[in-house]
Amino acid sequence: MSDRMSSVGFDLDLTLADTRAGIAAVYxxxxxxxxVTIDSAAVVARLGPPLEWELANWLPxxxxxxxxxxxxxxxxxxxxxxxxxxxxxxxxxxAVRRAGGRVIVVTGKNALDASRTVEFLGLEVxxxxxxxxxxxxxxxxxxxxxxxxxxxxxxDIEGARAGDVVSVAVATGRYPAGELRDHGADVVLGDLTEFxxxxxxxxxxxxxx
Numbered sequence: 001m002s003d004r005m006s007s008v009g010f011d012l013d014l015t016l017a018d019t020r021a022g023i024a025a026v027y028x029x030x031x032x033x034x035x036v037t038i039d040s041a042a043v044v045a046r047l048g049p050p051l052e053w054e055l056a057n058w059l060p061x062x063x064x065x066x067x068x069x070x071x072x073x074x075x076x077x078x079x080x081x082x083x084x085x086x087x088x089x090x091x092x093x094x095a096v097r098r099a100g101g102r103v104i105v106v107t108g109k110n111a112l113d114a115s116r117t118v119e120f121l122g123l124e125v126x127x128x129x130x131x132x133x134x135x136x137x138x139x140x141x142x143x144x145x146x147x148x149x150x151x152x153x154x155x156d157i158e159g160a161r162a163g164d165v166v167s168v169a170v171a172t173g174r175y176p177a178g179e180l181r182d183h184g185a186d187v188v189l190g191d192l193t194e195f196x197x198x199x200x201x202x203x204x205x206x207x208x209x
Contacts, residue, residue: 006101006203009141009165010125011151012109013047014173015192016089017117020044022079029078030071034063046174048153050108050133075113080120086172088192092150093123095196099203102126104144106159108133138162148202150195154183168198 013019024040031038038058046054051071055064096103103125107114111130118125129140137159141149148166149159152173157180160167169185170192171177177188187202189195 006096006099007103007144007146008096008101008199009104009106009137009144009146009149009163010093011149011153011156012105012107012114012117014086014152015150015156015170016086016093016105016123017121018084018086019079019117020047022075022082023047025082026071026074026079029074030067031058033070034059034067048108048133048155048173050131051110072110072113076116080113080116083117083120085121085123086192088195089121090123092192092195092199093125095199097124099199102144104129104140104146106132106137106140106149132159134158135162138164141165150192154180157183157185160186166202168195170195 010016024044027038027040027043036058043054051068052064055067059067093103104127105114105118105125106129109130111128114128114130118128127144132140134155135158141163146165148168149156149163150168150170152170154175157167157169167185168187168189169180170189171180172191180188187198189198
């Protein structure tokens with residue numbers, strides 16, 4: 001079996017990490033300090049796109065850089081400690097490593113906060129690629145030599161396609177299973193508790209090709 005058939009990329013927010021409470025708390029603090037209205041519940045209901053895109057829903061363009069800097073200054077102390085593992089996340093990463101594979105996290109979150117989050121959760125990964133979204137995730141997956149990419153957002157399916165890897169969608173974010181299938185995911189799982197069984201079964205026939 002080639003190393004490539006054992007190496008997997010994962011999205012972070014709502015795939016490996018439940019960041020909703022922490023991100024909502026940071027947005028609430030940003031809104032308070034800047035004196036603006038931000039509906040943090042609406043924000044976390046559509047996690048996935050870059051921070052700058054979300055802030056554009058609440059602030060004029062000229063105020064976004066200041067808000068981004070404030071958000072990122074608050075993230076380590078507020079959001080990271082409030083982050084928890086998504087169900088099955090640790091077991092999914094361990095399944096890849098048990099097979100001799102390598103793991104890359106490819107996320108729209110900036111690389112520094114992504115690294116802090118992964119370290120806080122105690123996940124063992126080889127690489128983290130941050131600040132990439134949708135098809136922009138493809139080059140990182142291709143460079144790493146991943147064979148599959150796992151994510152909760154329809155944009156993660158675009159990323160897998162751009163990287164020429166198998167798209168594995170988990171219905172743990174805003175999109176239900178049927179919608180993920182409609183967007184062209186190769187595999188749809190309820191959550192990462194189903195990943196290890198799928199991965200082990202997928203690798204066996206792949207090894208025989």
